[in-house]
Amino acid sequence: xxxxxxxxxxxxFGKVAPDADERPFHATWEARVLAMQRAIRxxxxxxxxxxxxxxERQPPQRYLAASYYERWLMGMETSAVEKGLIxxxxxxxxxALRPGKSVxxxxxxxxxxxxxxxxxxxxxxxxxxxFKPGDRVxxxxxxxxxxxxxxxYARGREGLVEAVxxxxxxxxxxxxxxxxDPQWLYTVVFNGRQLWGANADPxxxxxxxxxxxxxxxx
Amino acid sequence: xxxxDDHDHSELSDTQLRVRALETILTEKGYxxxxxxxxxxxxxxxKTGPHIGARAIARAWVDPQFKAALLEDATKAxxxxxxxxxxxxxxxxxxxxxxHMVVCTLCSCxxxxxxxxxxxxxxxxxxRSRAVMDPRGVLADFGVTLPTDTEVRVWDSTAETRFIVVPxxxxxxxxxxxxxxxxxxxxxxMIGMGLPRTxxxxxx
Numbered sequence: 001x002x003x004x005x006x007x008x009x010x011x012x013f014g015k016v017a018p019d020a021d022e023r024p025f026h027a028t029w030e031a032r033v034l035a036m037q038r039a040i041r042x043x044x045x046x047x048x049x050x051x052x053x054x055x056e057r058q059p060p061q062r063y064l065a066a067s068y069y070e071r072w073l074m075g076m077e078t079s080a081v082e083k084g085l086i087x088x089x090x091x092x093x094x095x096a097l098r099p100g101k102s103v104x105x106x107x108x109x110x111x112x113x114x115x116x117x118x119x120x121x122x123x124x125x126x127x128x129x130x131f132k133p134g135d136r137v138x139x140x141x142x143x144x145x146x147x148x149x150x151x152x153y154a155r156g157r158e159g160l161v162e163a164v165x166x167x168x169x170x171x172x173x174x175x176x177x178x179x180x181d182p183q184w185l186y187t188v189v190f191n192g193r194q195l196w197g198a199n200a201d202p203x204x205x206x207x208x209x210x211x212x213x214x215x216x217x218x
Numbered sequence: 219x220x221x222x223d224d225h226d227h228s229e230l231s232d233t234q235l236r237v238r239a240l241e242t243i244l245t246e247k248g249y250x251x252x253x254x255x256x257x258x259x260x261x262x263x264x265k266t267g268p269h270i271g272a273r274a275i276a277r278a279w280v281d282p283q284f285k286a287a288l289l290e291d292a293t294k295a296x297x298x299x300x301x302x303x304x305x306x307x308x309x310x311x312x313x314x315x316x317x318h319m320v321v322c323t324l325c326s327c328x329x330x331x332x333x334x335x336x337x338x339x340x341x342x343x344x345x346r347s348r349a350v351m352d353p354r355g356v357l358a359d360f361g362v363t364l365p366t367d368t369e370v371r372v373w374d375s376t377a378e379t380r381f382i383v384v385p386x387x388x389x390x391x392x393x394x395x396x397x398x399x400x401x402x403x404x405x406x407x408m409i410g411m412g413l414p415r416t417x418x419x420x421x422x
Contacts, residue, residue, distance in 0.1 A: 008323030008350045008374065013343040016359040024263055024335045029237040034262065034335075035255035036241060043249055048378075052325050068326065068341045070233055077240060086243050094239035100247025107250065112257040116266070117331050118304025121378040149376045151323050153350065165306070165379055185377050196351055203369045206350050209377035 001145050002152060004060040009153040009196070030069040037072055042111065044104035046079045049171040053147040054078040123182035125167035129212070131186060135161040136218035139188070139210065147175035150214045154206075158218045159190040162207065170211055184212040267334035270301055271382055272403035274332065276396045278309075279387040285311075292382060296332065303331045304380075311384040312410070316369045319357075319410030320381040321349035327375035329382050333405055340409065350374055362412055383410040390417045 007013075025031040041047065046054075054075035055063070063071065080086045090097050131137060141156035142148065149171050165185040173181035192204030230238070244250045274296050278285035287295040292309040307329060310318040322328065323346050328336040339345055348356050353370045357363070364370065373381045385407040391399060394417075401420055406412030 006324055007343055007347040008321075010343075010347040013347050016339050016342065016344045016348070016356055018360065019337045019339055022337070025259075026338075027234075029234045031259040031262070032237050032241055032255060035258035036244065036250060038258050039250040039254055040244065045249065055325070064343070068338070073233065073237060073240070077236070080240070080244070085249060086247065090243050091236075091239060094235075094242060096243050096246035100249060103249055106248065107254050109251075109254060109257060112254065112261070115302040116261055117302045118306075118378075118380075120305040122305065149324060151374065151376060153323075154374075165377070168378060171377075185379070187379075189371075201352070201354060201370065203367065204353065204372070205369060206372045206374060208374045209379050211377065 001056060001147065002143060003056045004063050005056045006152050008151045033069045033072050033076070037076060039107045040076065040080070042105065042107040045083055045085055047174065049147065049169070049174045050079060051075055052171070053175040054082070056147065121168045122166050123169060123180060125182065125184065129164050129167075129184045131161045131164070131184075131212070131215065131217075133161055133163055137161055137186075137188060137210075137215045138218040139208075139214055140216055142214070144172065146172070148172050150210065151208065153195055154188075154190065154208050154210075157190055157194050159188040159194065159207075161186050161215075162189045163187040165209065168211070170213070172211070172213070186210050186212070186215065188215065262335055266330060268332075268403075268405035268408065269400070270296075270303075270334075271329070271332035271405075271408045272400045273301070273396075274299060274309075274382075275384055275403045275408065276400035278384055279391075279399050280396050285384070288384065301332075306379045307332065307382065308379055309382050309384050310371075310373065312386050314365075314368065314386070316371055317364050317410065318371050318373060318381075318383045319349060319353050320373045320375060320383060321346060322375040323347070323350055324374075324376060327378075327380065329380040331380075332382055333408060337405070340411075357411065360406070360411060383408050385414045388414050388416050 055071045058074050077091060081088055085101060138158050139150060139155050167182045168185045169180045170183040173179060187207050188210045189205050189207040192200035195206060245252055278288050288309045289311055292307040293303050293305055296303040312318055326336055326341040328340060350372050353372050388402055402415040404412055404415060407414045
C-alpha cells in the first residue's frame with residue numbers, strides 16, 4: 001500500500017540525530033512490547049509480514065505520531081483482534097472476558113535456552129530463477145492497496161540484477177491470505193540518477209531486495 | 219532493567235496502560251507467560267549487541283580467509299566463530315572506491331543477531347527518508363565526510379536479507395591483536411553511518 005511508512009525519498013523530516021540514550025529500551029513498557037511480540041510470534045499467531053502490514057495500515061497521522069514501540073503496540077492490538085485471539089471489548093476492559101483460543105504453541109522458559117536467531121525464509125523454488133546477475137531489469141509500476149515490499153521510489157525504474165538471493169516467502173502473498181507462494185529474490189541496483197533525476201549525487205547507487213514478481217526484463 | 223516509568227503507578231500514560239492491558243489479556247488467555255517475557259527482555263538487554271559484529275569484523279581484518287568466507291556467506295562464517303546468526307546475513311566491504319550504507323525505508327529491518335537492537339535514529343523518519351536519496355547529507359549529520367569520488371552504495375533492506383558493513387581497517391593498526399582491533403569497530407560503522415575509530419581515539 002502507498003502508505004506513509006514508505007518513506008524513501010520523502011522530504012521534511014529533518015536531520016538525523018544521534019541517540020541521547022543508548023540503552024536498548026527507554027522505558028519498561030517498550031521492553032514488554034518487544035517481548036510480547038516475540039512470544040506471540042512464537043505462538044504462530046501471526047508472522048513478521050503480518051506484523052508489518054498491521055503497522056502500515058494504521059492511520060497515517062497515528063503512524064507518524066507514534067514511536068517505534070508504540071507502532072508495535074498498535075500493530076499487535078490490531079492483529080490480535082483480527083486473528084480472533086482477543087476482542088475489542090477485552091482491550092477496553094483491560095482483562096480477558098472470554099477463554100483463550102488454542103494457539104500452535106506457547107513459549108516456555110525452556111525455549112529461552114534456545115538460540116534467538118532469526119529463522120530461515122528460504123523455501124524450495126517452484127521454477128527456475130527468471131533472472132541472473134548482470135541482467136537489466138525494470139521494476140514494475142505496481143500500486144497494490146495491500147502489503148508490498150517494493151518501495152514507491154523504486155517502481156518503474158531500470159536497474160541491474162547484482163545477485164540472486166534464493167527463493168523466499170513472498171510477503172505480498174502471505175499478507176493477503178494466499179500462502180507463502182515462494183519467489184526468487186534478487187539484489188537489484190539502481191543508479192542514483194535513475195531514481196532521483198539529473199541532480200542526484202553522481203556517486204550514488206541504491207539497491208533493493210526485489211522479489212521476482214516485481215521485475216520484468218528491461 | 220530500568221523502571222523509571224514504574225515509580226508512580228497513579229501517573230501511567232495511555233501507552234503504559236494499553237501495554238499493561240494487552241499483556242494482561244494475552245496472559246489470561248494463555249497465549250504468553252510474563253515470566254518468559256522477562257527472559258526475552260534479559261536476552262536483548264544483556265546478550266545481543268554490536269560486540270558480536272565487531273568481533274567478526276576484527277577477525278576479517280586479521281584473517282583474509284575469514285574475510286573471504288564472511289563476504290561469501292556471512293551467516294555461515296560467523297556461525298564458525300561459535301556465534302549463532304540467523305539466515306540471510308550478507309556482509310559488504312568498504313573500499314577506498316566504495317562506501318556501503320544500510321537502511322530500511324519501509325520499516326526498520328536491522329541485523330539484530332550481530333548488532334543487537336537498532337538505535338532510535340536508525341528507525342527514525344529522517345534516516346529512513348533521506349538515506350536512499352542523500353546519503354552524504356545523512357553522513358554529514360553525524361560529522362562524517364567521504365572523499366568526493368568514493369561511490370556511495372545504499373542497501374535498502376526490503377526483504378529478509380540483512381546487511382553488515384565491513385569497514386576499512388584503520389591505518390596505524392599494524393600488529394594489533396584481534397581483540398584490540400574490535401575496540402575500534404563501532405556499531406555505526408557496521409551500518410555504514412560512520413567510520414571505525416582511529417587508533418588515537420581507541421578506548422583502552
